[in-house]
Amino acid sequence: MDIIVEQFAHARLITAEDREVPVSATLRYSPDDPLAVFVDFPAEAALNGEEVTWTFARSLLDQGLRAPAGHGDVQIWPYGRTRTVVEFHSPHGMALLQFQASALRRFLLRTYAVVPGGQEDLAGVVERGLSALFGGV
Numbered sequence: 001m002d003i004i005v006e007q008f009a010h011a012r013l014i015t016a017e018d019r020e021v022p023v024s025a026t027l028r029y030s031p032d033d034p035l036a037v038f039v040d041f042p043a044e045a046a047l048n049g050e051e052v053t054w055t056f057a058r059s060l061l062d063q064g065l066r067a068p069a070g071h072g073d074v075q076i077w078p079y080g081r082t083r084t085v086v087e088f089h090s091p092h093g094m095a096l097l098q099f100q101a102s103a104l105r106r107f108l109l110r111t112y113a114v115v116p117g118g119q120e121d122l123a124g125v126v127e128r129g130l131s132a133l134f135g136g137v
Contacts, residue, residue, distance in 0.1 A: 011025050037055070061108055062108055065084055073089045079098060
């Protein structure tokens with residue numbers, strides 16, 4: 001399927017000094033990987049000066065818009081009525097970002113218009129995963 005959902009989003013990176021630094025991000029969704037969403041950050045937003053993409057479950061984003069969700073590398077929770085916090089953990093450190101909840105909801109609704117929840121093609125996901133794992137053996 002060729003339909004890819006992309007949406008630009010403004011975020012605020014919360015620094016260790018409690019400063020808010022504006023950051024741009026691109027939210028992406030592809031029916032080829034129907035369980036996942038991608039958040040792309042430009043090079044200027046990364047510690048190492050290279051573009052960064054985070055991938056996590058679409059269901060995590062859905063849950064995190066309503067209540068605290070996630071364990072490990074990505075955690076999401078509502079912050080007041082209009083914002084949502086996304087916390088990313090890596091071996092290099094942690095990033096805490098605030099997004100407008102309405103932008104994340106709009107993106108999520110657009111992904112469900114392409115592939116409704118519960119109708120994801122899991123056979124394709126499993127096949128691609130096994131192929132990657134076994135290298136075409």
